[in-house]
Amino acid sequence: MRNRPIPEATVARLPVYLRALLDLAEERGLLTVSSEELARMAGVNAAKVRKDLSYLGSYGTRGVGYDIEYLLYQITRELGLTQDWPAALAGIGNLGRALAYYKGFSERGFRIAALFDVDDEVVGTEVAGLQVRHLDELKEAVAQEGICIGIITTPPHAAQEVAERFVDAGLKSILNFAPAVVNVAPDVSIRKVDLSIELQILSFYQQRKQAIAAAREANRRLEGRLGSDG
Amino acid sequence: MRNRPIPEATVARLPVYLRALLDLAEERGLLTVSSEELARMAGVNAAKVRKDLSYLGSYGTRGVGYDIEYLLYQITRELGLTQDWPAALAGIGNLGRALAYYKGFSERGFRIAALFDVDDEVVGTEVAGLQVRHLDELKEAVAQEGICIGIITTPPHAAQEVAERFVDAGLKSILNFAPAVVNVAPDVSIRKVDLSIELQILSFYQQRKQAIAAAREANRRLEGRLGSDG
DNA sequence: ACGTGTTTGTGATAGCGGTCACAAGCTCGT
DNA sequence: ACGAGCTTGTGACCGCTATCACAAACACGT
Numbered sequence: 001m002r003n004r005p006i007p008e009a010t011v012a013r014l015p016v017y018l019r020a021l022l023d024l025a026e027e028r029g030l031l032t033v034s035s036e037e038l039a040r041m042a043g044v045n046a047a048k049v050r051k052d053l054s055y056l057g058s059y060g061t062r063g064v065g066y067d068i069e070y071l072l073y074q075i076t077r078e079l080g081l082t083q084d085w086p087a088a089l090a091g092i093g094n095l096g097r098a099l100a101y102y103k104g105f106s107e108r109g110f111r112i113a114a115l116f117d118v119d120d121e122v123v124g125t126e127v128a129g130l131q132v133r134h135l136d137e138l139k140e141a142v143a144q145e146g147i148c149i150g151i152i153t154t155p156p157h158a159a160q161e162v163a164e165r166f167v168d169a170g171l172k173s174i175l176n177f178a179p180a181v182v183n184v185a186p187d188v189s190i191r192k193v194d195l196s197i198e199l200q201i202l203s204f205y206q207q208r209k210q211a212i213a214a215a216r217e218a219n220r221r222l223e224g225r226l227g228s229d230g
Numbered sequence: 231m232r233n234r235p236i237p238e239a240t241v242a243r244l245p246v247y248l249r250a251l252l253d254l255a256e257e258r259g260l261l262t263v264s265s266e267e268l269a270r271m272a273g274v275n276a277a278k279v280r281k282d283l284s285y286l287g288s289y290g291t292r293g294v295g296y297d298i299e300y301l302l303y304q305i306t307r308e309l310g311l312t313q314d315w316p317a318a319l320a321g322i323g324n325l326g327r328a329l330a331y332y333k334g335f336s337e338r339g340f341r342i343a344a345l346f347d348v349d350d351e352v353v354g355t356e357v358a359g360l361q362v363r364h365l366d367e368l369k370e371a372v373a374q375e376g377i378c379i380g381i382i383t384t385p386p387h388a389a390q391e392v393a394e395r396f397v398d399a400g401l402k403s404i405l406n407f408a409p410a411v412v413n414v415a416p417d418v419s420i421r422k423v424d425l426s427i428e429l430q431i432l433s434f435y436q437q438r439k440q441a442i443a444a445a446r447e448a449n450r451r452l453e454g455r456l457g458s459d460g
Numbered sequence: 461a462c463g464t465g466t467t468t469g470t471g472a473t474a475g476c477g478g479t480c481a482c483a484a485g486c487t488c489g490t
Numbered sequence: 491a492c493g494a495g496c497t498t499g500t501g502a503c504c505g506c507t508a509t510c511a512c513a514a515a516c517a518c519g520t
Contacts, residue, residue: 006434009507015430016411034467043411047470047509054469062468063516079430080437087429098328102425104409110429148436149429172439173432175425179334181246181273189435191428195332195405198421199317199340199379200245200309202403204236205419206378207310209402239477264497277479277500284499292498293486 006078010052016042017049018075025068034065086113086147088171090162091154092122092132095177099153100128113145118158135165142169149173156180163190236308240282246272247279248305255298264295316343316377318401320392321384322352322362325407329383330358343375348388365395372399379403386410393420 020041039046150166159178250271269276380396389408404420
């Protein structure tokens with residue numbers, strides 16, 4: 001089992017476990033944790049936790065649980081968080097600025113190392129301690145700063161072109177915040193974060209809840225009338 | 231088929247189709263579109279598009295394609311975008327401010343109707359044309375503004391409590407940007423957007439790519455040496 | 461040394477989601 | 491009126507994911 005490739009779904013949960021483990025280690029100073037406790041903290045099923053961790057190897061002790069320090073080390077290593085990952089951010093609008101200032105990135109070795117835009121009004125200004133550069137300088141900056149990850153916070157119509165420039169500059173990992181579909185070669189990883197889509201999904205289920213509530217209400221009234229009639 | 235419940239995966243893709251269809255209607259003024267073209271624009275498989283749309287009912291014409299206007303109407307209706315959805319945003323930090331200013335929200339009937347915080351330095355200030363209110367005023371604001379959706383952009387340790395306050399105020403849909411696991415009752419929809427997790431997932435695959443490249447390189451050298459030796 | 465209680469690791473199973481392939485059905489030209 | 495050429499709608503299949511259930515293995519008290 002421990003030599004099989006790690007499933008995507010598991011990879012997506014490892015950061016959640018990592019966070020929970022850091023909490024246990026730093027805040028509470030505990031040494032071991034059971035799959036049940038970890039599952040509770042991560043908001044998932046205990047069996048899922050065990051199966052996920054088993055892909056990393058068998059680092060638990062039956063009857064005891066998992067050694068927190070060791071697990072932290074293994075997950076950190078597996079996620080590649082032992083090195084730091086300089087990132088380039090293209091598109092210095094509201095969202096781009098917020099991300100440039102965002103502390104959450106720098107936490108785990110992610111560091112926004114360069115900012116890019118194409119607007120002459122923005123290029124040259126300083127944001128979050130970095131000088132905004134023109135997108136044309138991307139290649140040099142990537143080489144110079146050792147940039148590995150590209151983040152897109154441009155308007156939608158520019159997203160595809162920026163992605164292509166990122167790929168052209170040698171980046172293989174892209175995080176897209178622009179509300180647009182971006183196509184890249186299969187050897188490039190791309191993940192999207194789309195606020196508007198998330199809201200629309202919530203809207204769908206919210207509407208369904210309201211429709212069900214309305215139907216239940218109508219039914220209740222109808223039955224009430226029938227009851228008083230009978 | 232058209233009366234079966236719509237799968238979650240399909241719901242998550244409807245907004246993508248919607249965007250593509252708006253593009254086709256507004257930018258190019260087309261009347262019909264084939265599943266293949268729509269699939270290309272949405273970055274998915276054509277069969278998947280057809281199956282997804284078939285859940286809404288059979289609105290296509292064989293040999294021709296789908297009527298864009300009609301499809302737009304159906305998807306809009308199904309996603310509940312015919313009404314607008316006022317949202318509350320709690321946590322006025324960098325990210326909260328950026329979202330408050332973000333234009334992408336207001337596009338499809340989503341409107342940030344109230345901002346909340348607990349910090350006295352922030353409460354009372356004006357952000358994006360709205361006065362930041364204290365979280366204690368949540369209930370009144372929800373009733374007053376007809377708020378349906380809660381957005382969490384607080385630091386992680388405050389996320390769970392804010393979520394509970396949202397639920398307590400009657401909200402059934404929550405979007406969580408805080409890097410923390412939030413548990414709510416099963417009748418409440420919660421979706422999370424976690425920038426740090428996305429980066430860690432990218433990091434995992436990036437590292438694997440580098441490891442594979444390194445192994446390939448080592449192998450090439452080894453074979454080269456063996457070749458010259460033999 | 462041994463039994464009891466606990467927790468892991470994993471085979472088995474069920475369900476969901478993606479893809480293929482093709483029949484059904486439409487339009488249009490002749 | 492009819493055949494050619496498309497495109498939809500969907501049954502069938504396959505792989506991935508989640509969950510269950512239980513044997514294996516450990517610690518600890520006596």
